[in-house]
Amino acid sequence: MLTLSGVDAxxxxxxxxxxxxxxxxxxxxxxxxxxxGAGKTTTLKTIMGLVRARGGSVTLDGEDLTTLPAHEIPKxxxxxxxxxxxxxxxxxxxxxxxIGLMTRGRGRVVRERMLDLFPLLRDRMKQVSGTLSxxxxxxxxxxxxxxxxxxxxxxxxxxxxxxxxxxxxxxxVVVELRGSDTAVILVEQRVDAVxxxxxxxxxxxxxxxxETVDATILRDDPALVQRYVGIG
Amino acid sequence: xxxxxxxxxxxPHPALLAAGMLEGTxxxxxxxxxxxxLSIVFGIMRVVNVAHGEFYMLGxxxxxxxxxxxxxxxGGPPWLGFxxxxxxxxxxxxxMAALTDWLVLKRLDYDPEATIVATIGVLYIIQQLALTFxxxxxxPVEAPFDFRVQLPWFGYSGYKLVVVGxxxxxxxxxxxxxxxxxxxxxxxxxxxxxxxAQAFGIPxxxxxxxxFALGAALAAIGAVLIVPIQQAHYxxxxxxxxxxxxxxxxxxxxxxxxxxxxxxxxxxxxGIISTLYEPTLAKILATLxxxxxxxxxxxxxxxxxxx
Numbered sequence: 001m002l003t004l005s006g007v008d009a010x011x012x013x014x015x016x017x018x019x020x021x022x023x024x025x026x027x028x029x030x031x032x033x034x035x036x037g038a039g040k041t042t043t044l045k046t047i048m049g050l051v052r053a054r055g056g057s058v059t060l061d062g063e064d065l066t067t068l069p070a071h072e073i074p075k076x077x078x079x080x081x082x083x084x085x086x087x088x089x090x091x092x093x094x095x096x097x098x099i100g101l102m103t104r105g106r107g108r109v110v111r112e113r114m115l116d117l118f119p120l121l122r123d124r125m126k127q128v129s130g131t132l133s134x135x136x137x138x139x140x141x142x143x144x145x146x147x148x149x150x151x152x153x154x155x156x157x158x159x160x161x162x163x164x165x166x167x168x169x170x171x172x173v174v175v176e177l178r179g180s181d182t183a184v185i186l187v188e189q190r191v192d193a194v195x196x197x198x199x200x201x202x203x204x205x206x207x208x209x210x211e212t213v214d215a216t217i218l219r220d221d222p223a224l225v226q227r228y229v230g231i232g
Numbered sequence: 233x234x235x236x237x238x239x240x241x242x243x244p245h246p247a248l249l250a251a252g253m254l255e256g257t258x259x260x261x262x263x264x265x266x267x268x269x270l271s272i273v274f275g276i277m278r279v280v281n282v283a284h285g286e287f288y289m290l291g292x293x294x295x296x297x298x299x300x301x302x303x304x305x306x307g308g309p310p311w312l313g314f315x316x317x318x319x320x321x322x323x324x325x326x327x328m329a330a331l332t333d334w335l336v337l338k339r340l341d342y343d344p345e346a347t348i349v350a351t352i353g354v355l356y357i358i359q360q361l362a363l364t365f366x367x368x369x370x371x372p373v374e375a376p377f378d379f380r381v382q383l384p385w386f387g388y389s390g391y392k393l394v395v396v397g398x399x400x401x402x403x404x405x406x407x408x409x410x411x412x413x414x415x416x417x418x419x420x421x422x423x424x425x426x427x428x429a430q431a432f433g434i435p436x437x438x439x440x441x442x443x444f445a446l447g448a449a450l451a452a453i454g455a456v457l458i459v460p461i462q463q464a465h466y467x468x469x470x471x472x473x474x475x476x477x478x479x480x481x482x483x484x485x486x487x488x489x490x491x492x493x494x495x496x497x498x499x500x501x502x503g504i505i506s507t508l509y510e511p512t513l514a515k516i517l518a519t520l521x522x523x524x525x526x527x528x529x530x531x532x533x534x535x536x537x538x539x
Contacts, residue, residue: 071433071434075433
């Protein structure tokens with residue numbers, strides 16, 4: 001289980017996270033909701049060690065991640081799909097997947113599994129990833145992160161700017177992860193998309209977790225969502 | 233009508249032109265190697281290494297020390313000293329570059345502006361250390377072998393042709409490493425997106441140290457190859473630094489293909505113009521060309537335009 005406890009994080013001298021706390025359990029989809037600038041992306045970056053936590057702790061099954069250098073954290077089994085995909089745009093699809101496979105020493109079998117999951121990529125292996133369509137790029141970003149066979153997968157707005165068919169595909173893959181005991185932490189702006197697949201939702205305000213609510217309760221009471229994020 | 237007679241200048245003798253082209257090819261080969269080091273460092277780390285020429289000088293000076301020790305003190309043949317220098321000098325220079333990365337660049341978080349100033353400091357430190365321990369004299373290194381290749385007009389140094397071959401082979405190795413190996417993949421991933429590279433387990437600090445060491449080692453190898461042709465001197469880093477910058481700006485910062493094409497162009501033009509006219513004229517024209525490129529195509533001939 002991934003646990004954040006009392007995490008403080010800063011950009012320069014500006015404090016962005018104030019006592020952030022959450023836990024993501026195996027086989028669970030945990031969604032982070034909040035207004036723009038609430039600290040959702042920073043939470044994910046702090047878990048990855050890309051923003052250093054100055055206070056509190058981030059632990060994975062009891063191991064403190066805050067003392068590890070950033071490049072050691074994915075090796076512990078945390079996969080990351082950053083906002084805007086952040087593919088290695090001048091590399092081919094195959095090379096992007098290779099980077100994902102190298103992270104935890106995974107091989108051909110895992111790569112084949114990814115290509116079965118996203119068959120469109122199979123025909124694009126030699127294509128430079130920056131020339132893929134938005135949806136294909138998102139598939140590649142997901143596949144690259146899943147090449148780690150992660151215990152925890154962090155997804156930062158994976159459906160941003162995608163057409164409905166692609167959103168459905170991404171959604172299906174995320175739901176499927178539940179069966180593989182992977183914990184998913186999902187940051188999304190689209191509340192409807194979140195509520196249909198989430199198990200629990202953490203509402204974040206000014207870098208602080210206001211409340212953690214079961215998604216079933218939110219599905220029955222949209223006014224609650226309205227209260228926390230002002231959208232519905 | 234004899235068109236050649238109408239030209240307002242005398243055409244150079246073919247022998248002189250061939251000599252200029254050969255000298256230019258040797259210069260181009262060593263320059264390409266040195267500029268490649270500078271280009272790789274900038275391309276991957278975004279660090280403009282002003283001390284690059286001093287790593288070149290250090291390679292030459294160390295080559296003198298090694299060959300002098302092997303030939304003078306131990307009494308070994310020139311080829312043995314040279315072969316040892318070709319391995320030892322780049323390794324020592326690479327280690328010093330890695331130390332510089334750890335002591336200076338890493339602490340500045342590879343900030344592009346701060347590292348320019350810092351590497352200017354490194355330039356003077358290395359230069360003054362060379363002056364202190366090596367002295368102000370230019371000293372020759374004996375070529376590892378001496379044979380001449382007979383051309384239609386004149387005989388030409390076989391060693392210089394071997395230098396061209398060695399430089400081409402080494403550049404081919406670097407290209408293969410960058411494009412065909414896992415180390416190259418990791419280096420390119422770091423180049424494209426440092427943060428995402430870390431999120432996929434790539435130890436960016438170690439990659440940077442390795443890249444900085446590789447860049448310096450390439451300059452040192454270039455220097456060891458050239459030092460039997462030019463003498464080792466503590467101020468010899470200036471010209472290769474200037475020419476490397478010219479090559480890298482012309483070719484496009486970080487572009488391997490651009491670096492090679494520009495090095496061949498600058499090397500050949502420098503060789504031909506220096507042989508037929510004046511070395512200073514060659515530098516003036518090259519610098520003028522850089523100015524034109526910066527005005528009309530700032531990304532260089534093969535560089536990508538900034539978004």
